[in-house]
Amino acid sequence: MNGRITATLLPDGVPCSLEIREGVLITSPLAVHGPEMVPSGGFVMPGLVDAHGHVDFPQEEVDADEREAFVRANLRDHAGVGTLALRDMGASARTLDDLSRGPGEPRVLPAGHAVIGCANHCFPETTDDSL
Numbered sequence: 001m002n003g004r005i006t007a008t009l010l011p012d013g014v015p016c017s018l019e020i021r022e023g024v025l026i027t028s029p030l031a032v033h034g035p036e037m038v039p040s041g042g043f044v045m046p047g048l049v050d051a052h053g054h055v056d057f058p059q060e061e062v063d064a065d066e067r068e069a070f071v072r073a074n075l076r077d078h079a080g081v082g083t084l085a086l087r088d089m090g091a092s093a094r095t096l097d098d099l100s101r102g103p104g105e106p107r108v109l110p111a112g113h114a115v116i117g118c119a120n121h122c123f124p125e126t127t128d129d130s131l
Helices: 064-080
Strands: 003-009 014-021 024-026 042-044 048-053 083-088 107-110
Touching: 064 083
Parallel strands: 003 042, 048 083, 083 107
Antiparallel strands: 003 014, 014 024
8 A cells, every 4th residue: 555644743743744665654855756545634643542541440349559550551552552542541549640651651641530420339420519
C-alpha cells in the first residue's frame, strides 16, 4: 500500500503530510507522493490508542500497598501490544492521579469519575448533589 495522509500528528499537534510506502508510515520531510489515503483534517498517532481502558481494575484483587505495581504491570501489558495512549474510564481508587509515567509506559488520559445511577462492585452511585 502506498499513499499519503495529511493530518495533525499527535501528541505534538503539528499539521503534516506523511507518506505510506509499502505499508510503512514515513515521517521524513521528503516530498510526499501518492493518493490521499484518508480525508484531510484527521489525527495521526504513532501507535495504538485504547479509548476505553481500566488499568486500575479489578479493585478486589489488589491490596492498597500493591496497587502501583499492579497498575504498572497493566501498563506494561498495554505497551507490549503497541498501545501508546490509553483513556482510563475511571477507577474507584485514584492511583493514576499520583502515578508518573514510567519509561515505555503508555500515556494515560483519565476520563474522570464514573457517573452512574446505581452502586455496583467497583463504582459508587453518583448522588444528585455531586453532579
